[in-house]
Amino acid sequence: MRKFLAVFxxxxxxxxxxxxxxxxxxxxxxxxxxxxxxxPLLGSRxxxxxxxxxxxxxxxxxxxxxxxxALELNGGVAGDTSATRVVTVAPxxxxxxxxxxxxxxxxQRLQGxxxxxxxxxxxxxARYAGRNASSxxxxxxxxxAVRQSVLAYRLETAGLDPDxxxxxxxxRLSLDAERLNERGRGGSGTVSLIFGIVVALLLYMSIFLYxxxxxxxxxxxxxxxxxxxxxxxxxxxxxxxxxxxxxxxxGLTQMLAWALASVLxxxxxxxxxxxxxxxxxxxxxxxIAVGMMLVLLLFFVLGFLLYATMFASVGAMVNSDQxxxxxxxxxxxxxxAAILFLQPVMQNPNSRLAEIVSWIPFTAPVIMPLRLxxxxxxxxxxxxxxxxxxxxxxxxxxxxxxxxxxxxxxxGKRPTLRELFRWLRYAG
Amino acid sequence: MTPPAIQVRGVSKRFADHLAVRDLSLTxxxxxxxxxxxxxxxxxxxxxxxxxxxxxPDTGQIxxxxxxxxxxxxxxxxxYLPEERGLYRKMQVxxxxxxxxxLKGVDRRTADRRIGEWLDRLGLRTAEKDWGTxxxxxxxxxxxxxxxxxxxxxxxxxxxxxxEPFSGLDPINTQxxxxxxxxxxxxxxxxxxxxxxxxxxxxxxxHVCIIARGTKVVDGPIAEVRSAHGQHHVALGLxxxxxxxVSALLSDRTLVSEVDDSGxxxxxxxxxxxxxxxxxxxxxxxxxxxRRFELVQPSLNQIFLQRxxxxxxxxxxxxxx
Numbered sequence: 001m002r003k004f005l006a007v008f009x010x011x012x013x014x015x016x017x018x019x020x021x022x023x024x025x026x027x028x029x030x031x032x033x034x035x036x037x038x039x040p041l042l043g044s045r046x047x048x049x050x051x052x053x054x055x056x057x058x059x060x061x062x063x064x065x066x067x068x069x070a071l072e073l074n075g076g077v078a079g080d081t082s083a084t085r086v087v088t089v090a091p092x093x094x095x096x097x098x099x100x101x102x103x104x105x106x107x108q109r110l111q112g113x114x115x116x117x118x119x120x121x122x123x124x125x126a127r128y129a130g131r132n133a134s135s136x137x138x139x140x141x142x143x144x145a146v147r148q149s150v151l152a153y154r155l156e157t158a159g160l161d162p163d164x165x166x167x168x169x170x171x172r173l174s175l176d177a178e179r180l181n182e183r184g185r186g187g188s189g190t191v192s193l194i195f196g197i198v199v200a201l202l203l204y205m206s207i208f209l210y211x212x213x214x215x216x217x218x219x220x221x222x223x224x225x226x227x228x229x230x231x232x233x234x235x236x237x238x239x240x241x242x243x244x245x246x247x248x249x250x251g252l253t254q255m256l257a258w259a260l261a262s263v264l265x266x267x268x269x270x271x272x273x274x275x276x277x278x279x280x281x282x283x284x285x286x287x288i289a290v291g292m293m294l295v296l297l298l299f300f301v302l303g304f305l306l307y308a309t310m311f312a313s314v315g316a317m318v319n320s321d322q323x324x325x326x327x328x329x330x331x332x333x334x335x336x337a338a339i340l341f342l343q344p345v346m347q348n349p350n351s352r353l354a355e356i357v358s359w360i361p362f363t364a365p366v367i368m369p370l371r372l373x374x375x376x377x378x379x380x381x382x383x384x385x386x387x388x389x390x391x392x393x394x395x396x397x398x399x400x401x402x403x404x405x406x407x408x409x410x411x412g413k414r415p416t417l418r419e420l421f422r423w424l425r426y427a428g
Numbered sequence: 429m430t431p432p433a434i435q436v437r438g439v440s441k442r443f444a445d446h447l448a449v450r451d452l453s454l455t456x457x458x459x460x461x462x463x464x465x466x467x468x469x470x471x472x473x474x475x476x477x478x479x480x481x482x483x484x485p486d487t488g489q490i491x492x493x494x495x496x497x498x499x500x501x502x503x504x505x506x507x508y509l510p511e512e513r514g515l516y517r518k519m520q521v522x523x524x525x526x527x528x529x530x531l532k533g534v535d536r537r538t539a540d541r542r543i544g545e546w547l548d549r550l551g552l553r554t555a556e557k558d559w560g561t562x563x564x565x566x567x568x569x570x571x572x573x574x575x576x577x578x579x580x581x582x583x584x585x586x587x588x589x590x591x592e593p594f595s596g597l598d599p600i601n602t603q604x605x606x607x608x609x610x611x612x613x614x615x616x617x618x619x620x621x622x623x624x625x626x627x628x629x630x631x632x633x634x635h636v637c638i639i640a641r642g643t644k645v646v647d648g649p650i651a652e653v654r655s656a657h658g659q660h661h662v663a664l665g666l667x668x669x670x671x672x673x674v675s676a677l678l679s680d681r682t683l684v685s686e687v688d689d690s691g692x693x694x695x696x697x698x699x700x701x702x703x704x705x706x707x708x709x710x711x712x713x714x715x716x717x718x719r720r721f722e723l724v725q726p727s728l729n730q731i732f733l734q735r736x737x738x739x740x741x742x743x744x745x746x747x748x749x
Contacts, residue, residue, distance in 0.1 A: 002530075003531055007531075014518075014519060014523075221516075224514035224515060225512035226515055226516055228482065228510040228512060229510055229514075229576070230531065231482045232480045233503055233532055409477070409482065
């Protein structure tokens with residue numbers, strides 16, 4: 001125990017004292033600041049551009065839908081439609097009109113133009129082309145205008161009174177999406193999605209970073225031959241445990257520092273934002289319970305232990321940095337696989353694929369937390385997954401302790417798989 | 429009676445393709461300087477690593493300071509300097525030493541005091557410069573070796589094991605190390621070191637053990653080893669180069685079984701049945717310009733060459749049989 005503490009302390013203190021650690025610990029909260037303040041900043045821009053009405057409407061429908069859209073875009077009947085140009089064209093002249101309009105857009109005389117044809121009258125489709133076509137809020141406003149106008153037109157042609165139609169369709173409804181789970185409110189859907197991705201990426205990055213640090217540490221001890229000196233004082237498994245847990249503690253320290261910083265930032269964000277001259281925009285926080293935090297922490301600890309011990313085996317096997325990079329590839333790949341599955345899991349956290357990747361012990365430490373934030377996972381399932389990772393960790397430690405004990409003193413060429421098995425026997 | 433510092437009985441260690449140590453037994457009495465001699469690849473380092481329980485022997489027993497070698501706490505009483513040197517490169521000298529001392533159970537204050545003393549003694553802390561606050565990286569190789577040696581003895585071990593301690597040292601540091609070894613013995617410690625440099629061994633050791641190909645060839649107190657081999661050795665000094673007649677005489681295998689020829693100085697081993705008188709008479713007859721003719725105990729080097737050569741021969745015979 002005393003020797004374990006000596007190793008643990010050395011690993012911990014040497015790393016916490018390093019410039020790199022101090023930098024990352026300070027830089028992390030800055031990133032956090034960005035995460036907190038950039039969404040409100042972006043949010044303040046989610047209103048459509050002021051010149052969204054600065055468009056041409058090429059109306060080949062032979063109806064007044066074009067005019068209706070122009071009105072809709074400019075604030076209704078009383079609006080000033082001078083910014084919007086309605087061009088009535090015959091269906092045959094549409095191509096020529098479009099090329100003129102394109103020219104105008106390119107010359108910046110217009111934001112963009114609509115093309116309305118018989119499909120529009122039928123309520124199926126209309127086209128828009130413009131410089132702001134990738135702006136979600138602009139397009140949202142344009143789409144609403146077209147829908148509203150076509151709907152009003154169709155209702156009126158079906159014989160309804162125009163005033164009636166106007167009063168009925170005049171609804172500017174916005175849809176606030178909110179996620180629910182069986183405990184009730186789960187906060188805003190988008191916020192929890194962002195939170196889930198941030199958590200998954202953070203877990204991935206820290207497991208990778210600290211796992212890699214363990215590998216470099218083992219490799220250094222082997223290369224500088226300190227290992228033999230230390231091994232004459234402490235058993236290989238004591239050294240391995242002290243190293244892995246010492247570096248893990250560095251990771252936890254950093255995470256706690258980050259967590260603390262972000263809690264403080266969240267709490268005082270209004271003051272800070274006011275000081276920074278930003279408008280105080282109501283900003284939703286993911287509703288994360290303490291229990292959830294603990295589960296996430298457990299995933300980090302288990303995931304780190306799993307990968308750190310695997311990386312430690314790699315470090316003990318190799319003789320140079322190049323060899324290390326090569327030999328680390330299989331381990332790295334397991335972790336990267338988790339990242340490859342982020343997208344599909346995000347899109348459908350309840351799919352069979354998402355379930356399976358969140359069960360496999362090697363991808364679970366990243367994928368399961370993501371699923372947890374996006375959907376509901378039963379306690380039994382969660383427990384089984386955690387147990388599965390824990391068992392894999394035990395196996396990985398068994399394996400690593402043996403490879404480590406033999407590998408630390410073996411120089412020369414990298415072992416083949418067969419030699420590795422022999423190492424396992426030697427150490428037995 | 430105090431138990432021996434090291435007692436090894438019938439230890440063997442096999443690696444995948446070869447037997448590194450074969451049925452080795454040896455005893456290191458406490459308070460002695462013990463040399464483990466042998467050519468490269470003889471199994472010295474493997475033996476030492478087994479003594480320290482860094483690798484496990486396949487068969488046999490080892491006891492250290494009267495206790496089984498794998499009993500807990502025993503490593504705290506032993507200091508070890510591996511053949512391959514190295515320390516944490518980015519770490520401060522003092523912190524490295526503190527860490528090594530802590531591993532051996534030395535408390536912080538005692539460790540700091542001893543570190544100071546050793547840094548002074550080995551010239552790593554002078555009025556101008558305290559290398560204790562430097563990083564290992566910033567030290568020269570010689571200085572790093574000193575730091576590592578300090579790490580070996582900080583916990584004042586009863587038994588110090590040094591694997592090839594003289595390799596890579598300049599003459600000044602070699603002398604400093606020898607002085608330190610002598611100093612350790614004066615304070616009643618046991619020092620075991622391996623080397624293939626017979627000169628250092630001859631001057632420093634009380635006991636030696638020569639091993640070759642994983643097998644013990646000879647061991648015992650150095651005086652005994654030498655006198656056991658001393659009946660038939662002649663030191664011959666000539667005034668000028670040997671005339672052809674003398675050279676012919678020296679290569680007569682009925683008279684001289686082995687010659688260590690250094691030009692004007694020869695160390696001879698008499699052939700079985702031949703006497704020194706006979707040799708001297710023949711040399712005078714051949715007109716050798718003799719300056720010195722003396723019956724001597726063989727040097728360790730001589731014994732080493734003779735016995736290790738023989739061991740290799742025996743080895744080949746057993747392989748053939």
